Amino acid sequence: MSLWIHNAWIPNQGQVNIIIEENIIKAIGPDLAPLPDSHRLDAEHMVAVPGLINGHTHAAMTLLRGYGDDMPLMEWLETRIWPAEARLSEEDVYWGTKLACLEMMRSGTVMFHDMYWNYHGIARAVEEMGIRAGVGAIMIDVAGPDQANTFKKLTQQLWEETSQYSSRIRYELSPHAIYTVSTDSLRWLADFSEKNDVPVHIHLSETFQEVSDCLKKYSVRPAHYLNDVGLLTPRTFLAHGVHLDDEELDLIAEKGATLVTNPVSNLKLAVGGIFPYSEAAKRNIPIALGTDGTASNNTLDLFQDLKTFALIQKHADQDPTTLPAQDAWDIATGARAPLLGVTSTLAAGEVADLLLLRRDLLEITPEHDLVSNLVYAATGHVVDTMIVDGRVVMQNRHVPGEEEILHEARQRAHKLAGG
Amino acid sequence: MSLWIHNAWIPNQGQVNIIIEENIIKAIGPDLAPLPDSHRLDAEHMVAVPGLINGHTHAAMTLLRGYGDDMPLMEWLETRIWPAEARLSEEDVYWGTKLACLEMMRSGTVMFHDMYWNYHGIARAVEEMGIRAGVGAIMIDVAGPDQANTFKKLTQQLWEETSQYSSRIRYELSPHAIYTVSTDSLRWLADFSEKNDVPVHIHLSETFQEVSDCLKKYSVRPAHYLNDVGLLTPRTFLAHGVHLDDEELDLIAEKGATLVTNPVSNLKLAVGGIFPYSEAAKRNIPIALGTDGTASNNTLDLFQDLKTFALIQKHADQDPTTLPAQDAWDIATGARAPLLGVTSTLAAGEVADLLLLRRDLLEITPEHDLVSNLVYAATGHVVDTMIVDGRVVMQNRHVPGEEEILHEARQRAHKLAGG
Numbered sequence: 001m002s003l004w005i006h007n008a009w010i011p012n013q014g015q016v017n018i019i020i021e022e023n024i025i026k027a028i029g030p031d032l033a034p035l036p037d038s039h040r041l042d043a044e045h046m047v048a049v050p051g052l053i054n055g056h057t058h059a060a061m062t063l064l065r066g067y068g069d070d071m072p073l074m075e076w077l078e079t080r081i082w083p084a085e086a087r088l089s090e091e092d093v094y095w096g097t098k099l100a101c102l103e104m105m106r107s108g109t110v111m112f113h114d115m116y117w118n119y120h121g122i123a124r125a126v127e128e129m130g131i132r133a134g135v136g137a138i139m140i141d142v143a144g145p146d147q148a149n150t151f152k153k154l155t156q157q158l159w160e161e162t163s164q165y166s167s168r169i170r171y172e173l174s175p176h177a178i179y180t181v182s183t184d185s186l187r188w189l190a191d192f193s194e195k196n197d198v199p200v201h202i203h204l205s206e207t208f209q210e211v212s213d214c215l216k217k218y219s220v221r222p223a224h225y226l227n228d229v230g231l232l233t234p235r236t237f238l239a240h241g242v243h244l245d246d247e248e249l250d251l252i253a254e255k256g257a258t259l260v261t262n263p264v265s266n267l268k269l270a271v272g273g274i275f276p277y278s279e280a281a282k283r284n285i286p287i288a289l290g291t292d293g294t295a296s297n298n299t300l301d302l303f304q305d306l307k308t309f310a311l312i313q314k315h316a317d318q319d320p321t322t323l324p325a326q327d328a329w330d331i332a333t334g335a336r337a338p339l340l341g342v343t344s345t346l347a348a349g350e351v352a353d354l355l356l357l358r359r360d361l362l363e364i365t366p367e368h369d370l371v372s373n374l375v376y377a378a379t380g381h382v383v384d385t386m387i388v389d390g391r392v393v394m395q396n397r398h399v400p401g402e403e404e405i406l407h408e409a410r411q412r413a414h415k416l417a418g419g
Numbered sequence: 420m421s422l423w424i425h426n427a428w429i430p431n432q433g434q435v436n437i438i439i440e441e442n443i444i445k446a447i448g449p450d451l452a453p454l455p456d457s458h459r460l461d462a463e464h465m466v467a468v469p470g471l472i473n474g475h476t477h478a479a480m481t482l483l484r485g486y487g488d489d490m491p492l493m494e495w496l497e498t499r500i501w502p503a504e505a506r507l508s509e510e511d512v513y514w515g516t517k518l519a520c521l522e523m524m525r526s527g528t529v530m531f532h533d534m535y536w537n538y539h540g541i542a543r544a545v546e547e548m549g550i551r552a553g554v555g556a557i558m559i560d561v562a563g564p565d566q567a568n569t570f571k572k573l574t575q576q577l578w579e580e581t582s583q584y585s586s587r588i589r590y591e592l593s594p595h596a597i598y599t600v601s602t603d604s605l606r607w608l609a610d611f612s613e614k615n616d617v618p619v620h621i622h623l624s625e626t627f628q629e630v631s632d633c634l635k636k637y638s639v640r641p642a643h644y645l646n647d648v649g650l651l652t653p654r655t656f657l658a659h660g661v662h663l664d665d666e667e668l669d670l671i672a673e674k675g676a677t678l679v680t681n682p683v684s685n686l687k688l689a690v691g692g693i694f695p696y697s698e699a700a701k702r703n704i705p706i707a708l709g710t711d712g713t714a715s716n717n718t719l720d721l722f723q724d725l726k727t728f729a730l731i732q733k734h735a736d737q738d739p740t741t742l743p744a745q746d747a748w749d750i751a752t753g754a755r756a757p758l759l760g761v762t763s764t765l766a767a768g769e770v771a772d773l774l775l776l777r778r779d780l781l782e783i784t785p786e787h788d789l790v791s792n793l794v795y796a797a798t799g800h801v802v803d804t805m806i807v808d809g810r811v812v813m814q815n816r817h818v819p820g821e822e823e824i825l826h827e828a829r830q831r832a833h834k835l836a837g838g
Contacts, residue, residue, distance in 0.1 A: 065784075066791035070743035103781055267730035268795070270739040298795040299782055308727065311686035320689040324489035362522055363718055365484075365825050366832030372485035376687070376717040379798045406784050413785030 002026075003390065004034035008043035008356060010346055011370055018048060020352040023390035027348050041392070046356040046384060047370065051110025052302045053334035053341040055260035056201070056239035056290030058116045059125075059133075060088070060096030062103065063413040065294040073269060081295060084416045085117075092412050093121035099409040100300055101129035102402060105394050107301035107380020110353045111334075111341060113201055113237070113260075113290070115174045119158050123169045130393035131386075132342065132353070136174030136201060141185050148185045155192065168389060170199070175231075177203040178222055179213055183229055190230030199235050199339060202226070205248070206240035207271050223248035232257050237339055239290060241280075242266055242273045249276065253283035258339045263309045265292030274316040277309075277323060288337035301380035306332045310375060325375040356385035421445075422809065423453035427462035427775060429765060430789055437467060439771040442809035446767050460811070465775040465803060466789065470529025471721045472753035472760040474679035475620070475658035475709030477535045478544075478552075479507070479515030481522065482832040484713040492688060500714060503835045504536075511831050512540035518828040519719055520548035521821060524813050526720035526799020529772045530753075530760060532620055532656070532679075532709070534593045538577050542588045549812035550805075551761065551772070555593030555620060560604050567604045574611065587808060589618070594650075596622040597641055598629055602648055609649030618654050618758060621645070624667070625659035626690050642667035651676050656758055658709060660699075661685055661692045668695065672702035677758045682728045684711030693735040696728075696742060707756035720799035725751045729794060744794040775804035 005018035010028070017032040018025060026035075034040065068080030088096075093116065104112060111132035114122055119137050126133040137158050141148035155173065162171045173189050175181040181189075193200050205211060205222045214222045223244060226232045234256035241259045244252070252259065261275040280287055289309055291300050299305075306328055313323040327336075334341025343353040357374070361382055364373040374382070386394040393399070424437035429447070436451040437444060445454075453459065487499030507515075512535065523531060530551035533541055538556045545552040556577055560567035574592065581590045592608050594600040600608075612619050624630060624641045637644045642663060645651045653675035660678045663671070671678065680694040699706055708728055710719050725747055732742040746755075753760025762772040776793070780801055783792040793801070805813040812818070 063785065065787065065796060067787040069788065069791045069795060070740050072740060076739075099781065099784065106781065264730060267734045268739065270733040270737050270741070272734075272737045274734075294796070298791065301782065301798075304723065304726075304798070307723075308730070311683060311727070312731075314689040315686045315691075315693075318689050318691045320495075320687065321489050321491060322689070360825070362518065362525065362821065362825060363720065365518065366482065366829050368484065368486040368832065368836055369488065372488045372717065376488060377484060377713070379720075379723070379800070381798070381800050402781065406779070406781060410785050413787065417787055 001390070002035040002038045003041060003387070003392070004038035005041045005043050005048065005356070008046050008048035009359065010048050018346070020387070020390050023352050025346065025348055025350050025352050028346060041356070041385065043356050045358065045360045047359050048346060049355050049357060050333040050335070050344050050346060051353045051355050051386065051388070052108045052332050053288060053337070054104060054109045054112035054291055054300065054302055055237065055288030055337065055340050056262055056292060057100070057112050057114055057300065058293035059100035059112065059114050059122065060093040060116050061293035061295045062099040062300070063092060063096040063409060063416055065298045067295065067417055069298070087416055088117065090118040090121040092416065093118035094125050095405065095408045095412055097122045097125035098129060098405045100294070101125060101131055102399055102405055103300045105129065105131060105386055105399055106383060106397060107303055108355050108383040108386070109300065109302055110355070110386065110388050113172065113340060115176070115201055123162070123165050126169060127165055130391060131388050132168040132170070134170045134172040134199060134201065134340070136172040138174045138176055139185065139189070140176045140180045141182050142180055148182060151185070152188060155189070159196065159198070173198055173200045175200065175202050177210070178225055179210055186229040186231055193231070193233070193235050197235070199237065200231055201237055202231070202239065204238040204241055205243045208243060211243050221245065221248055223251050227251055227255060234339065237288070237337070240266065242271050242275050244276055246279065249279050249283055249285065253285050258286040258288060258337045260288045260290045261309060262290045262292040263312050264305050265296040267308070267312065269296050274312055277313045278317055286337040286339060287331055288334060288340050289332050302332055303374070303378050303380045303382070306375055325369070325372045328375050329371050352387055352390040354387050355383055357382045358384050420809070421454040421457045422460060422806070422811070423457035424460045424462050424467065424775070427465050427467035428778065429467050437765070439806070439809050442771050444765065444767055444769050444771050447765060460775070460804065462775050464777065464779045466778050467765060468774050468776060469752040469754070469763050469765060470772045470774050470805065470807070471527045471751050472707060472756070473523060473528045473531035473710055473719065473721055474656065474707030474756065474759050475681055475711060476519070476531050476533055476719065477712035478519035478531060478533050478541065479512040479535050480712035480714045481518040481719070482511060482515040482828060482835055484717045486714065486836055488717070506835055507536065509537040509540040511835065512537035513544050514824065514827045514831055516541045516544035517548060517824045519713070520544060520550055521818055521824055522719045524548065524550060524805055524818055525802060525816060526722055527774050527802040527805070528719065528721055529805065529807050532591065532759060534595070534620055542581070542584050545588060546584055549810060550807050551587040551589070553589045553591040553618065553620065553759070555591040557593045557595055558604065558608070559595045559599045560601050561599055567601060570604070571607060578615065578617070592617055592619045594619065594621050596629070597644055598632055605648040605650055612650070612652070612654050616654070618656065619650055620656055621650070621658065623657040623660055624662045627662060630662045640664065640667055642670050646670055646674060653758065656707070656756070659685065661690050661694050663695055665698065668698050668702055668704065672704050677705040677707060677756045679707045679709045680728060681709045681711040682731050683724050684715040686727070686731065688715055693731055696732045697736055705756040705758060706750055707753060707759050708751050721751055722793070722797050722799045722801070725794055744788070744791045747794050748790050771806055771809040773806050774802055776801045777803045
């Protein structure tokens with residue numbers, strides 16, 4: 001099976017044809033003829049760009065979108081989120097993740113890194129929707145050694161079972177946070193990650209509370225503690241990282257870990273402080289962008305979060321030149337975080353994950369600067385076509401099965417909220 | 420001519436029919452039959468809400484969208500914006516305003532308050548597009564008394580000429596700012612506003628520079644100076660108001676002026692500081708929301724700015740309960756700023772300005788809380804139908820003439836940038 005994309009625009013390259021064979025971009029050039037029996041995609045008035053990477057989310061929380069906004073954090077968790085989550089079945093997670101995939105596809109995300117329960121519910125949903133995800137079993141062992149042992153067994157078991165899925169499902173370890181996982185379990189995960197070369201996805205330094213608790217308990221700040229347990233490595237990506245100080249950033253840079261900023265969630269939950277982008281960028285720390293779950297955002301449209309990210313960083317630095325559009329765009333496509341993505345440049349030899357964006361929409365007219373338009377003016381509604389692993393998974397914004405997904409998600413969300 | 424809207428949902432009222440006769444909502448209720456010869460609008464799966472009010476913009480700057488982002492403020496103004504604006508003809512402003520109206524209609528804005536040059540270019544565009552605008556001749560007299568006299572004459576002349584337009588065009592005085600208009604001219608405008616009962620639209624306290632210059636020149640802060648020249652009245656609305664202190668807020672509350680916050684523009688231009696929402700709200704100061712021009716935003720979609728507004732205020736207060744969704748929504752519809760809008764509640768007897776929003780879109784599924792969804796999850800893409808002054812000006816997102824507007828705007832934008 002091959003694809004012939006006709007007359008797409010690529011920034012800095014101009015009008016080109018793109019040839020895709022199996023799951024690989026074979027060639028890109030202005031006058032390329034199709035391979036025999038190619039499927040043709042007309043891309044007149046379209047821009048071809050790499051897909052976006054969502055570095056941190058809890059996908060199935062789509063079912064809880066708008067369920068208790070504007071509440072104090074602990075009241076929200078205790079009276080809304082935790083009781084609803086306690087009722088979540090694997091089938092709920094499956095349908096919630098399908099709704100999330102649908103929303104991400106419609107807004108250009110080809111791969112997301114998830115942290116939630118019910119591994120197989122998530123993996124099955126992603127497998128069927130045709131995009132990519134990093135998926136793990138979220139680990140929390142506040143209940144003590146028995147809970148820790150259960151999670152260790154589950155981690156090992158899922159690691160073996162994950163071979164049943166395609167390469168689009170990537171196994172990742174998901175310890176929830178340093179305040180919900182014991183030192184012993186974190187060390188165990190560090191060994192597991194090293195031995196099996198598995199990435200580690202963890203919340204770090206989201207709130208002041210976390211920092212002060214860590215200082216009280218371990219006499220070091222969170223990044224130093226994570227390093228002490230062996231988890232600050234090039235295989236680790238840290239969600240949030242709002243309250244990192246200069247020494248922690250030095251350490252993260254030295255150890256090669258990746259930071260995933262979640263600007264909308266951080267503002268909405270009012271965690272105080274703003275992700276230290278300029279300080280992290282200065283140290284060449286790999287950086288990606290995440291939406292966090294829809295209960296604290298409430299969308300999965302990275303185009304919108306991308307704009308908020310650029311705006312809030314300019315504000316933080318009191319400098320309108322901070323995080324210019326091209327840098328923000330590169331971060332959204334995963335170009336600044338090799339650990340998290342697959343293809344961040346369209347070129348021959350790369351895996352064929354890409355988007356065709358509509359260039360003729362009124363909200364991005366006129367086009368003085370295409371990348372500025374994508375960052376500051378577009379929403380995910382500019383995404384027309386998505387190709388993942390060489391396969392067209394969405395065209396003309398149509399994804400097969402949408403009606404059924406919306407119907408099931410509505411039913412299940414209603415039941416979860418109603419109790 | 421009458422309209423019968425069938426089966427719309429209104430928050431807190433439920434499923435209703437709406438009867439509109441001429442430009443007035445005649446009745447709203449669950450089982451209302453249509454008047455004879457009514458035009459029927461099916462609103463199954465739609466929500467009826469008041470239209471949004473954009474309290475501060477420079478509409479024709481759509482032609483400069485993305486033309487020089489991420490630059491230092493003065494370099495941006497001096498090398499990009501001002502040279503391009505010097506080349507703007509009335510026809511450019513007419514087409515740029517049409518593009519802006521189109522974008523605002525597609526994202527639910529029924530009325531905007533503009534500050535730009537070429538009054539008739541703006542007024543003609545709005546008149547033809549069918550929405551509402553407050554329009555004035557922007558006044559700047561830094562060149563001295565001759566320039567001041569020219570503007571005074573123009574202000575008087577346009578005030579007489581504005582009767583040629585429908586009631587959808589509202590005449591407003593638009594002194595640019597306290598640092599670009601002389602004390603004498605500001606006093607003249609204050610008299611004009613009082614004598615003719617005309618609203619006044621002015622930038623106030625956007626940057627630190629403005630505050631410190633005002634203190635240096637007049638020994639008082641901007642709101643006090645504005646009061647001294649007679650312009651702080653219930654007819655005045657102040658765009659930005661970022662750097663207002665408590666005493667200024669007290670004075671604004673006492674005098675009854677309205678504040679228009681422009682959160683996206685303030686962050687993008689990195690003006691430092693955040694609009695003091697909670698302090699203003701505590702004093703019951705009327706508050707509206709604005710996009711500012713697309714050169715500093717870069718969209719006119721108030722749904723997006725509404726979310727940024729709520730997020731940044733939570734951040735500023737370090738409190739997730741600040742500016743809950745319903746309050747943010749009310750501000751976007753003009754319900755908290757009577758000076759700026761026409762209809763902010765759907766009820767019998769009100770002028771028929773309203774929207775039908777799609778309730779079945781994936782990005783606002785599920786619906787645990789409709790208003791939360793509109794504020795935190797929706798973009799302007801949820802807007803299906805717009806009715807202004809009893810007339811359907813957009814249905815199924817279709818606005819007549821879109822192709823021509825995009826074509827003309829592209830041509831003119833290209834010429835402006837190219838020189």
